[in-house]
Amino acid sequence: MAESLTRDETCVFCRIVAGEIPSAFIFEDERVIAFRDINPEAPAHALIIPRTHIRDIAAAEAHDGDLLLALVQAANAVARHEGVAESGYRLVWNVGPDAGQAVFHLHLHLLGGRPLQWPPG
Ligand code: AMP
Secondary structure, eight states: OGGGGOOOTTOHHHHHHTTSSOOOEEEEOSSEEEEEOSSOSSSEEEEEEESSOOOOGGGOOGGGHHHHHHHHHHHHHHHHHTTOTTTOEEEEOOOSGGGTOOOOSOOEEEEESSOOOSSOO
């Protein structure tokens, strides 16, 4: 699949996809992987990412539509895996400085396992 060949040599999440940085996947298929956040902000905090390198949700294009749906479906599977499907969870895309984006490889945060404040801080 062509999209899985897209890689940024400097990207930490591309290195996780490639197995160069150890990470325990809690979901994986041919297009998507998920793993727990190294610095969790909630009892359940996972990252769902495409194997292919896309900078962030703002860089997603129309032809990425199926991939974005696959990410959301994977996130819902991760919610079941992490035991928060019934209690509830939040899915977050961070974009840019005001959102605190630190990793520039598309990732969907799944947060749950405690009541989450709204609006977020
Ligand atoms: P963002 O602020 O949306 O860019 O979030 C990036 C997230 O990636 C942060 O919550 C980090 O804790 C997380 N992170 C960075 N490096 C790793 C890693 N090697 N394994 C797991 N999570 C990571």
